[in-house]
Amino acid sequence: MPNLFDFLRKLRGIKSREIRLLLLGLDNAGKTTLMKDIASEKDASTETTPTLGFNVKSVKTQGFKLNLWDIGGQRKIRTYWRNYFDNTDVLIFVVDSTDKRRFEEAKLVLTELLDDDKLSGVPVLVYANKQDLVHAATASDVANSLDLVSIENRSWRIQGCSALTGKGVEDGMSWVCREVKEKDKQLAKK
């Protein structure tokens, strides 16, 4: 009963830990639909249009307040991505698993993100999205194409999902919450 849990926390005046999540990826990867799915909005897929600028949403879950920043993936907008890097807890990188022609471009974009100082050490969750479509590459194919095994000095995870049906999305978000809890524990020890 997560609602009761949240209610009790509120009653005791405990503020939820805020998590800043950055949703990035190429245009048409499915970032906005994914965000709508995480925020459990009804019309998740049917009305999504290309994102101009960015969208922000807050969701309460598992005792956390997730602040989701969904930033447009268009090439021109990517130059502004860096303005949103500060204080990011987890980076969520979304890939359209059906668009194999653009895996290389996705890989370059991801590499550039991971090389940025502002994001150093930030855990990264890669969603291999659109798994509901028959010609989608599997999560492990996506991981290989993006060469995720070469990621160093941060934890990462690949998660197959369909933002359309919601399948796999929650598993990824659970990983995100575990990562943040783990990090907070380590900080507390120090």
Place this chain on the structure above:
Amino acid sequence: MPLFFPLYFWRLYKWLLRLLTRKCELLRICEGTADLASRTFAVARSLKNSKHKELQSIAWVTPAGQDVIDPDDALNLIIKTKKISTEKHPNFVSSIKPCLLPIIALSALKGDIEKMKFESYLSENDEHEQQLTKLWSLLVPQTELKARFGTHWGTIGFQGKDPATDFRGMGMLGLYCLVYFAEMHSGKARQVLGFSQHPTKGYPLAITSINITQIVYSLLLNSHLDYYLYLKSRGNVPTINDFMEAHCYVMYSFNQFWLDSNPENIMAFSRVRDRYLSELKRRLEERPLTIELSLEDGSS
């Protein structure tokens, strides 16, 4: 009028009024509202909130392909279901009759537009491809379209090398709106395109238009345009062109609003759009309604 009551309060309120006046809501509307557009709007709202499914379906969306009810049949259905005595209330028929045609036509129009929205853009479909090339030649007639794929689509504001993916949520409706704007108001469309290409204050025209199609579409489906369309059609039928014109108007006036807001760059888009939208909604609720959602006045 307590417009924003939850439905059960609304029903309780109606029931009390019915007890007091001995008339059902439709009768009260038809006897008390002289102005045709207001009456049509009120009748439609009453039908939508009716507890009878058959009455609801007159005023909600009629899915494309489904039979559209004849206005006379609708009238008989209302009289029968609501047990209205036309002898006791001789003016009821003449009062409600002119409302029914626009209501039924608007429900059908919503269904037709919904269908276009759900029609995905397919590269295999020749007609779709033709519309896309037509859009190019209308917006940039001076430059020949050399290839179907490529970064040149960016000049008219698509995101990547293939415009097809940008149509996603709005389907062919998004493309039809763009083509209509570029074709019927070519002067204004190219003027807007010019502003949109500004190096810092610019915005990608095509995907902005698709976003605006989504705005106008959800205004339509959430009945924010009903009153306007009833007023404009004056007892006649609202048409697809009214929708297309509304899209053109919003494109044009949003462009002005964007420039006036003097945004730093494209990242201000959602903030500016939300402010524009709440202003637009406010104006649509004004009575008397002064907004004209159209660029049609010979000045284009």
